[in-house]
Amino acid sequence: MFWNALRRKIPVFEWGRTYNKHQFSNDMIAAIIVTIMLIPQSLAYALLAGLSPEMGLYASILPIVLYAIFGTSRALAVGPVAVVSLMTAAAIGNVAEAGSMGYAVAALTLAMLSGAILLLMGVFKLGFLANFLSHPVIAGFITASGVLIAASQLKHILGVNAHGHTLFEMLWSLAVHVPETNLITLAIGGAATAFLFWVRKGLKPLLRRLGVKPRLADVITKAGPVAAVVATTLTVWAFGLAQKGVAIVGEVPQSLPPLTVPSFSPDLLLTLAVPALLISIIGFVESVSVAQTLAAKKRQRIDPDQELIGLGAANLGAAFTGGYPVTGGFARSVVNFDAGAETPAAGAYTAIGLAIAAVALTPLIFFLPKATLAATIIVAVLSLVDFSILTRTWGYSKKDFSAVAATILLTLGFGVELGVSAGVAISILLFLYKTSRPHxxxxxxxxxxxxxxxxxxxxxxxxxxxxxxxxxxxxxxxxxxxxxxxxxxxxxxxxxxxxxxxxxxxxxxxxxxxxxxxxxxxxxxxxxxxxxxxxxxxxxxxxxxxxxxxxxxxxxxxxxxxxxxxxxxxxxxxxxxxxxxxxx
Known part of the structure; x- marks a missing residue:
């Protein structure tokens, strides 16, 4: 009986006892593909959160291992994601200046709070609370967030010092600074963006027409961002473009994730409590939706309450190893699944690959232009933007349409925190209104x-x-x-x-x-x-x-x-x- 309870609480004991060579082979292949994808993506999402690039790598190492131990999904890939990175920037931007030590400590503290909230929700089996966020409202929030994220990266593509937390502020600041555009940075960012869009849509069909096997074509396609990173980094280094105003990543510490300690300041904890709760709920909803979708394809099941514990452990791991809030990402999880991942061990192997990258490859990205990372983010998040949710809800339910439209407008006009808070409030009010006037x-x-x-x-x-x-x-x-x-x-x-x-x-x-x-x-x-x-x-x-x-x-x-x-x-x-x- 004790053994059964232990397997429920620590799922690695469930799948680990039947692990075999065939699963190891498939997990290793999936890990290689996901690692190639995650290296530039982790750096880019840290940039989106306003943090140093290495924190993106750190947030993708121990959290993945901890989720592999405590999580129930066999394909979910945990790490930094676009929406949570944007929410992190919005939350800690109110308490510290980007680039400062206090900013990094606030990110660690936010991860700790998020992990504690998720862990407590899992222990008390409160996963059902996420049901109060309706899917149309979540879709509206993610769409608006995708637009905000893409807009926030245009300053790196143009090479200007713009700012703002809402769409209007960002666009106005960009308009003011457009005359200061660095044409070389624009050329690099524009070329990288165009290349990555082509890779996403056209490279795989081209490789298949050339007779490349599906699995190899998949790997090459997923390596597209790495090719953009290598090409633009070499270009900046070879022509000395950093001296011509092209912003680069610069020196990145060559080390494994360090042991870090979040702040326990009551004032900071109180300030970050609500953002941490929102990040926890949004992250959990996104993660469990992806996990359930992928599990259904193999007639497997996940335990939402145990998922809370897995994600909570991952965030606590990020807090004490130099990271920031993480959750299960849609794109990388689908890649992990399609690449043939059989067990959560694929995530652990990915963590090993990223640890090697953190130790051996960081000197090579000194001349990596920030415009390339911005291009990586833009191409990734635009796939999240889906304004068709407005037409679908308009045709099906005017009440749902009003909730989605309000969430999108509030997120774009007032920022992600108010947007997601409004989304939660609207979801609950909509439920109460519908049930208060039953059929x-x-x-x-x-x-x-x-x-x-x-x-x-x-x-x-x-x-x-x-x-x-x-x-x-x-x-x-x-x-x-x-x-x-x-x-x-x-x-x-x-x-x-x-x-x-x-x-x-x-x-x-x-x-x-x-x-x-x-x-x-x-x-x-x-x-x-x-x-x-x-x-x-x-x-x-x-x-x-x-x-x-x-x-x-x-x-x-x-x-x-x-x-x-x-x-x-x-x-x-x-x-x-x-x-x-x-x-x-």
């Missing part, structure tokens, strides 16, 4: 069957002595009064009415406020000479009702089925006078 239908018997359907949608049999109301939502404090008002409005003026039946087939919960409303309805109808009945009440709901006095005071009965209620209280015939026609 309630008056139903009748479909002729020749025992089924009941909406009188406004079907030709059904009804009786003037009986009204059956189907409630398509659980009853709780937000919608209890709505049900009261609906019933009172329906029964007023109906002199022949003797019975009201609440059909509860869709009711999964009745809270205390709703119970009090049911008691009020029962007494009000009794005063009007009308009996209240229930039908098709679910077992857990009935168990709770039995703990109260409601069933003892109920003027009517509780029926097992609505058909049984109809036959007992007011049998109907197929006579024309009892048929309610379909409303036009």
């Amino acid at each position: 309630v239908a008056e139903v009748g018997l479909v002729p020749g069957t025992e089924h009941f359907r909406n009188i406004n949608r079907h030709s059904v049999l009804t009786s003037p002595e009986l009204v059956t109301i189907r409630i398509d939502e659980s009853l709780y404090f937000a919608n209890a009064r709505f049900l009261e008002d609906y019933i009172y409005e329906r029964v007023v003026g109906e002199d022949r009415l003797k019975h009201v039946v609440l059909m509860c087939s869709a009711v999964n919960e009745v809270d205390m406020s709703a119970l009090e409303s049911l008691e009020a309805i029962n007494h009000r109808l009794q005063d009007m000479g009308i009996q209240l009945h229930l039908s098709e009440v679910k077992g857990p709901v009935m168990d709770r009702l039995k703990r109260s006095h409601f069933l003892e005071e109920l003027t009517g009965k509780v029926f097992l089925s609505q058909f049984n209620a109809q036959e007992t209280l007011a049998p109907v015939s197929n006579g024309q006078d009892a048929i309610r026609s379909l409303a036009v």
Whole structure:
């Protein structure tokens, strides 16, 4: 029993005991491909977060290993991602100046807080909280963030010193500084961007036409950013372009991740608490969505609560080894999956590859132009931008459209923190609004069957002595009064009415406020000479009702089925006078 519990809490003991040579081979190939992809990407995302490039590498080493031990997804690749990097920059930019020691310490502290929050959520099994973020709102936030990220990197492409946290601020600052554009930097950045777009869309088909095998074509395509890094670095070095104003990465420490200590200052912890919570939720939602998608393709499953523990451990690892907040990335996880990763060990092998790069390759990127890293970010994040979510939600649900549009506009206009906060608030308010006005239908018997359907949608049999109301939502404090008002409005003026039946087939919960409303309805109808009945009440709901006095005071009965209620209280015939026609 202890062994089973240990395997649930530390999944490496589950998959590790059956690890074999075939899995090792596939994991190694996947690790090589992902490592090639991650080297320039890690450097670029650290730049996006306003941190030194090596912190991107550090955040991609121990966190990957810790996730491999504690995570449940066999393909998820953990590390810095674009949206979290942008949120990190927005959060710590308010407490320290970019490039300062305090800025780096704030990043470590943010990772520690995020890790602690995720870990606590996992221990207390609070993964369900992420469900309060609707998918359309998340899609809107990521789209807006992609636009902000791309806009924030244009200053590196132009070689100017622009700034800003909102889209308007960025564009205005860029417009002001456009005359200062470094043409050589623009040429490098523009060429790198064009090349990377071509690599993403056109290189693999070209290689396949030339007869290159699919796996090799995949590796070469994923190495496209590395080729851009090598070519532009050599160009800057060979022609001395750093002396001509081209911004370069400069000296990067040649070492393994150092042991670092975040700040425990109460003021800093309090300032970063809310951003850490938002980063944790957004990171978890993105990570678990990718993990579930990839797991389903191989008929595997993940444990969301254990994923919280895995991601929490990864972030704590980043905090104490010179990194910043991390999560599971969509692009690298898909690459990891497509490359044939069998187990989380592929991530551990990737970490080894990145550790070798941190020790042996960092001197080689001294002349790497920041414009190339900016191009890498722009090409990566533009794939996240999907404004079609606006047209899809407009056609399907105007309420969802308003939530998505508000999230996009607030993120672009006021920054990522307000945008994601608004997204969370809008998701919750939208849920409360929808459930506070539940779908309630008056139903009748479909002729020749025992089924009941909406009188406004079907030709059904009804009786003037009986009204059956189907409630398509659980009853709780937000919608209890709505049900009261609906019933009172329906029964007023109906002199022949003797019975009201609440059909509860869709009711999964009745809270205390709703119970009090049911008691009020029962007494009000009794005063009007009308009996209240229930039908098709679910077992857990009935168990709770039995703990109260409601069933003892109920003027009517509780029926097992609505058909049984109809036959007992007011049998109907197929006579024309009892048929309610379909409303036009």
